[in-house]
Amino acid sequence: MRQIRVLSLIAGLTVLNACAGPNRLRSSDLSSNELGSNELGSNKLGSKNLRAGIEPNNSSSVASRSVAGIVISKKTPLATARAVADTTSAGADKLIALTFDDGPRPYVLFGSKAIHPAPGLIDILDQNGIRATFFVVGWRLTPKTWGEPKHEEDIGVSCLDAAERLIRRGHELEDHTYSHLELRSAEKKNGEQWVMHDVDRGAQAIKAVTGTQPRYVRPPDWILTDDARRDLQKQGYRVLTISSENPMALRDVNSLDYLCAGKAVGCPKPSLPDAVLQQIEQREKRGTYTHILAFHELSTTAAIMPRLINDLKARGYRFVTLTEYMKLVESKPGETLKQQAVVTKPTQVAALSR
Numbered sequence: 001m002r003q004i005r006v007l008s009l010i011a012g013l014t015v016l017n018a019c020a021g022p023n024r025l026r027s028s029d030l031s032s033n034e035l036g037s038n039e040l041g042s043n044k045l046g047s048k049n050l051r052a053g054i055e056p057n058n059s060s061s062v063a064s065r066s067v068a069g070i071v072i073s074k075k076t077p078l079a080t081a082r083a084v085a086d087t088t089s090a091g092a093d094k095l096i097a098l099t100f101d102d103g104p105r106p107y108v109l110f111g112s113k114a115i116h117p118a119p120g121l122i123d124i125l126d127q128n129g130i131r132a133t134f135f136v137v138g139w140r141l142t143p144k145t146w147g148e149p150k151h152e153e154d155i156g157v158s159c160l161d162a163a164e165r166l167i168r169r170g171h172e173l174e175d176h177t178y179s180h181l182e183l184r185s186a187e188k189k190n191g192e193q194w195v196m197h198d199v200d201r202g203a204q205a206i207k208a209v210t211g212t213q214p215r216y217v218r219p220p221d222w223i224l225t226d227d228a229r230r231d232l233q234k235q236g237y238r239v240l241t242i243s244s245e246n247p248m249a250l251r252d253v254n255s256l257d258y259l260c261a262g263k264a265v266g267c268p269k270p271s272l273p274d275a276v277l278q279q280i281e282q283r284e285k286r287g288t289y290t291h292i293l294a295f296h297e298l299s300t301t302a303a304i305m306p307r308l309i310n311d312l313k314a315r316g317y318r319f320v321t322l323t324e325y326m327k328l329v330e331s332k333p334g335e336t337l338k339q340q341a342v343v344t345k346p347t348q349v350a351a352l353s354r
Contacts, residue, residue, distance in 0.1 A: 093290070095320055099174075099294055100135070131320070141208070178201035179198050184224060272304050
């Protein structure tokens with residue numbers, strides 16, 4: 001009788017294991033999706049404009065893996081990783097948040113009047129029904145300022161007037177600091193309080209135009225110490241990043257468009273639009289169909305926008321402001337900030353120089 005009971009028990013366990021089938025998590029399920037230590041893809045161009053950067057306190061030794069592009073570790077609850085991955089499935093809304101840094105630059109926004117006239121970025125966006133988000137530099141919002149005399153064309157429109165026109169046309173203004181200095185070096189020289197003041201000063205310049213406090217800040221070149229990042233978040237700012245400490249849907253996509261300005265040394269091949277689309281395709285392969293695209297107010301960037309916008313629309317993407325994007329992405333299960341907090345930091349973050 002005892003032998004019969006033992007055989008029955010073994011048979012029952014065999015049936016249960018078979019029923020689990022593909023739902024069982026094996027180590028191979030994770031390793032096939034592992035990301036490299038630097039998952040920025042096209043940032044590995046070897047250009048002199050790129051330099052490796054290691055954020056303070058980022059030397060995590062915990063082995064990390066990924067599920068659908070979400071970096072997890074042995075300490076990461078698998079249910080959380082799956083929840084974040086589920087929000088970026090192909091069945092979800094395909095979203096693009098177009099963002100532009102370093103302005104306002106009137107000659108880019110409204111078109112150059114030089115020997116070789118360039119299209120105005122604002123008209124291109126209006127023609128396509130797109131509302132974008134502009135990360136502006138605070139010093140440009142002072143009266144009678146139209147840009148840097150040595151490098152920018154004066155078309156008779158001040159930066160402040162350009163900012164006001166952006167708001168009237170339905171675009172957003174967010175914080176790219178007041179000085180546009182690289183903040184980690186500035187903190188080392190002047191202290192963290194200087195960094196906090198520089199961000200706040202930029203925010204106040206924007207608030208004087210819009211009437212509302214900016215919520216998002218993108219540090220120049222995405223470079224910021226961990227301490228300054230935490231303190232800015234405590235003050236209510238959302239700090240945008242290219243770091244894989246965040247779920248992929250909440251990371252900026254670095255377009256590398258600044259490599260195509262001037263002599264265009266290091267401009268991605270075969271073209272900037274193709275390079276951006278390749279980055280998006282790589283993210284799609286990891287299950288992410290929502291993207292924050294980071295560009296700059298450059299005439300060369302404005303010139304490629306019609307083609308890039310048409311290509312993205314043909315792929316089924318919808319364009320929204322950054323505020324709309326965050327509401328839509330974070331309203332889905334698994335994209336809350338609390339759940340992001342359990343994602344393990346990677347060892348390195350690329351720091352880019354313009």
